[in-house]
Amino acid sequence: xxxxxxxxxxxxxxxxxxxxxxxxxxxxxxxxxxxxxxxxxxxxxxxxxxxxxxxxxxxxxxxxxxxxxxxxxxxxxxxxxxxxxxxxxxxxxxxxxxxxxxxxxxxxxxxxxxxxxxxxxxxxxxxxxxxxxxxxxxxxxxxxxxxxxxxxxxxxxxxxxxxxxxxxxxxxxxxxxxxxxxxxxxxxxxxxxxxxxxxxxxxxxxxxxxxxxxxxxxxxxxxxxxxxxxxxxxxxxxxxxxxxxxxxxxxxxxxxxxxxxxxxxxxxxxxxxxxxxxxxxxxxxxxxxxxxxxxxxxxxxxxxxxxxxxxxxxxxxxxxxxxxxxxxxxxxxxxxxxxxxxxxxxxxxxxxxxxxxxxxxxxxxxxxxxxxxxxxxxxxxxxxxxxxxxxxxxxxxxxxxxxxxxxxxxxxxxxxxxxxxxxxxxxxxxxxxxxxxxxxxxxxxxxxxxxxxxxxxxxxxxxxxxxxxxxxxxxxxxxxxxxxxxxx
Numbered sequence: 001x002x003x004x005x006x007x008x009x010x011x012x013x014x015x016x017x018x019x020x021x022x023x024x025x026x027x028x029x030x031x032x033x034x035x036x037x038x039x040x041x042x043x044x045x046x047x048x049x050x051x052x053x054x055x056x057x058x059x060x061x062x063x064x065x066x067x068x069x070x071x072x073x074x075x076x077x078x079x080x081x082x083x084x085x086x087x088x089x090x091x092x093x094x095x096x097x098x099x100x101x102x103x104x105x106x107x108x109x110x111x112x113x114x115x116x117x118x119x120x121x122x123x124x125x126x127x128x129x130x131x132x133x134x135x136x137x138x139x140x141x142x143x144x145x146x147x148x149x150x151x152x153x154x155x156x157x158x159x160x161x162x163x164x165x166x167x168x169x170x171x172x173x174x175x176x177x178x179x180x181x182x183x184x185x186x187x188x189x190x191x192x193x194x195x196x197x198x199x200x201x202x203x204x205x206x207x208x209x210x211x212x213x214x215x216x217x218x219x220x221x222x223x224x225x226x227x228x229x230x231x232x233x234x235x236x237x238x239x240x241x242x243x244x245x246x247x248x249x250x251x252x253x254x255x256x257x258x259x260x261x262x263x264x265x266x267x268x269x270x271x272x273x274x275x276x277x278x279x280x281x282x283x284x285x286x287x288x289x290x291x292x293x294x295x296x297x298x299x300x301x302x303x304x305x306x307x308x309x310x311x312x313x314x315x316x317x318x319x320x321x322x323x324x325x326x327x328x329x330x331x332x333x334x335x336x337x338x339x340x341x342x343x344x345x346x347x348x349x350x351x352x353x354x355x356x357x358x359x360x361x362x363x364x365x366x367x368x369x370x371x372x373x374x375x376x377x378x379x380x381x382x383x384x385x386x387x388x389x390x391x392x393x394x395x396x397x398x399x400x401x402x403x404x405x406x407x408x409x410x411x412x413x414x415x416x417x418x419x420x421x422x423x424x425x426x427x428x429x430x431x432x433x434x435x436x437x438x439x440x441x442x443x444x445x446x447x448x449x450x451x452x453x454x455x456x457x458x459x460x461x462x463x464x465x466x467x468x469x470x471x472x473x474x475x476x477x478x479x480x481x482x483x484x485x486x487x488x
Contacts, residue, residue, distance in 0.1 A: 056424035056459040057384040058330035061158070061338045062323070062369070063135070065182050065190075066347030067127075067417075068391035069410055070439055072357050073101050074116045074418035077439050083399050084438050087354045095429040103362040106370035112429045113373050113382065114422035117484060119433025119442035122393070122449055125412040127345060130392035131182065132192030133414075135159075135338075137453025138480055142197075150189055152471070154196035158453055159204035161478065162336035163195070164468060166460060169333030172297070176329055177338040179209035179239065179322045185344040187214065197470040209240050209325075210318055210343065217346040219317035219364035227351055228405065231360065239303075239321045300328035313371040320368040327375055330385050335460060341365065347391060351402050353409030373422055386424025386459045390452065393417055397438040415441050419452060424459045426487040450481025458483045 071077055076090035076099060090099040093111035100108055100116075107114070122139045124130045128147035133139050136155040144153055156164075162175035182190040195202040218225045221234040299305075303321060314320030319341050326337045342361075349356055369389065376382035394417030395410035402409070416435050422428060433445035457466075457478060466478040 055461070056386040057381075058334060059336050059386045059388065059424070059456050059459055060323075060326045060330060060372070061336070061456065062326075062387065062389040063182075063338060063340050064347045064365075064389065064391040065131070065340055065342045066345035066349070066391070067130075067393050067395055067412055068347050069349055069353065069357065069395040070118070070416065070418040070435070071395065071397070071410070072349075072353070073104060073362070074420060075118045075435055075439055076101055077397075077437065080397075080438060084397050086399060088358070093429075098429070098431060101362065103358055104366045106366045110370055110373055113377060114387075114420050114428050115426060115430040115432060115487060117419045117421065117432040117447055117452075118416075118435050119445050120390075120417055120419050120447040120449070120452060121415045121442055124414045125393065127184075127348070127392060127412070128191050130412070130414055131190045133449050134390060134392045134452075135192035137449050137456075139449055145191070147191065148188055150191045150194050150196065152196055154191055154194065156195050156198035156202070156468075157193050157204065157338075158456060159193075159336060159338050160195035160198050160202050161468060162460070163204050164198060164202040165462060165466060165478070166335045169335070172333050173205045174334070175204045175336040175338070176207060176334050177204050177340065178207040178325060178329075179318060180340060180343060181206050181208070182340055183343065185214045198468060199471045204338075209322075214344065217342065217344055218360050219315065219319040219341075219368075222315065222317040223319075223360045223364050225356060225360040227349070227356060230352065230355065239318050297332055300325065300332050310371075313367075313374070315364045315367045315371075317364050317368075319364040320371070323368045323372045327372055327381075327385075331379075331381065336456075341368075348412075349395065350400075350409040350411065351405035352407040353395075353399075355407065376423060382423040383425055384423075386426070386456070387420075387422040388452070388456060389420040391417060394439075397440040413440075419447075421455070421484075421487065430486065432484060432486045445486075447484055448481055450479075451484050452481075454479050454481045455483045455487065 071084070071086050072088050076088065077085050078090045078099070079085075089102040091102045091105065091108055092099055093108040095111040098111055098116075100111075122130070122133050124133060124141075126147060129141055129145065132141065132145070132154065135157045137158055138155045142151075142153050142155055144151065159175040159177050163173065166174035168174050177193070182193055184190055193204075193206075195204070215226060216224050216232060217227065221238075224232055224234055226232050303311075303324070306324070310324070311320070314324045322339050322341060326339045329337050347361065349361075369387075372387065373382065376385050376387070393412055393414040396413045398410075399408045400411055401407075416439065433447060434443045435441065436443040462478060464477075464479050467475040468478060469475050
């Protein structure tokens with residue numbers, strides 16, 4: 001809520017900022033963080049339901065697009081036959097009896113800070129359907145689901161529901177997705193990321209910081225690879241932090257002219273005004289002013305001023321930079337940050353799985369996630385920040401080979417995957433559920449995507465009574481499952 005003045009009207013949220021700051025906001029316009037970076041700037045809706053105290057101030061949902069191999073990461077099967085076990089050894093962690101992949105040594109040394117769920121599953125082996133399931137927290141696909149494109153009848157993503165239901169802090173968006181929208185190598189957008197039937201005005205903010213390349217994968221520029229060819233040359237891909245200042249080609253004198261300023265704002269905002277649902281323009285403008293006037297937001301995005309030691313700890317690549325920005329956004333007041341680690345379904349290890357995981361994928365992931373947990377712990381933020389790491393599905397228990405591929409991998413497997421959770425007041429060093437001896441199906445304490453979503457909503461303080469309304473006015477309960485038990 002904005003403060004109420006003595007005459008009973010709401011004070012403008014930009015009150016107290018300088019004219020220069022307001023002009024800078026107008027220069028960027030309601031597209032906010034720079035025209036080449038912000039995919040969508042949507043309404044900052046106030047919560048419709050009073051919520052209990054949140055267990056977590058923020059949730060960082062790290063999504064590994066492509067399908068994380070549970071055998072090669074958090075659920076190794078050292079006693080299984082070789083065609084199940086694979087090439088990697090299992091190593092002990094600091095938690096007695098808990099073993100993970102040898103190529104996650106940094107996380108192994110920090111096991112007291114995280115818990116692994118080894119028994120989450122759903123019924124789809126299709127990339128698009130599984131993305132939709134794990135990003136929306138709903139196993140049931142909507143009627144008429146189209147795996148080739150998002151549809152207005154899709155279920156809304158958790159990030160979109162966060163945008164609609166969570167309160168905005170400091171006029172910042174409640175939910176942000178970075179560093180890119182999930183796009184298939186063919187160029188089509190993968191379903192499950194949008195507000196869909198929730199309505200366009202609740203689209204989550206998607207910060208485009210990472211350029212899409214149709215045939216390169218991984219944590220560029222250090223770990224850029226191709227699934228069949230291995231390491232490939234850096235083609236100039238660069239992680240682009242948002243520009244929070246006046247465009248170089250716009251003069252201050254021109255912006256000082258009220259007519260020009262008005263025309264600039266209207267020209268830049270027209271596409272969003274036309275797309276938005278009723279009366280949201282002022283909110284867009286207010287958010288743009290607030291973002292540009294907020295020094296903490298500037299600092300969060302300014303990787304150029306980050307000290308070398310921090311950059312080295314996270315890794316000088318898109319995985320490290322993305323998790324560093326996520327930590328900073330959580331500190332500034334963003335409630336839900338989804339971090340997509342891996343363009344073009346990077347973790348889809350059908351072929352050359354073992355060298356690609358060993359050399360290109362697990363090292364930057366291990367480093368960046370460990371640095372995130374360290375920073376949150378050392379800054380006293382781990383208790384109020386829930387970190388979730390998941391994927392659209394796991395991989396088949398049996399190793400297989402694609403026709404024409406020199407080295408083997410594993411196929412898609414929705415029945416069982418591992419999910420890591422850390423912080424948010426939850427104890428670490430635990431294992432929730434188990435898979436069978438082959439890592440194929442849950443053997444104990446089976447969990448669903450609905451339960452994972454409920455865990456996230458509960459951590460953010462959203463009560464079970466919350467409902468959201470689709471574009472036809474029909475109400476839907478937010479919770480479709482129960483929070484995962486055993487997390488404290």
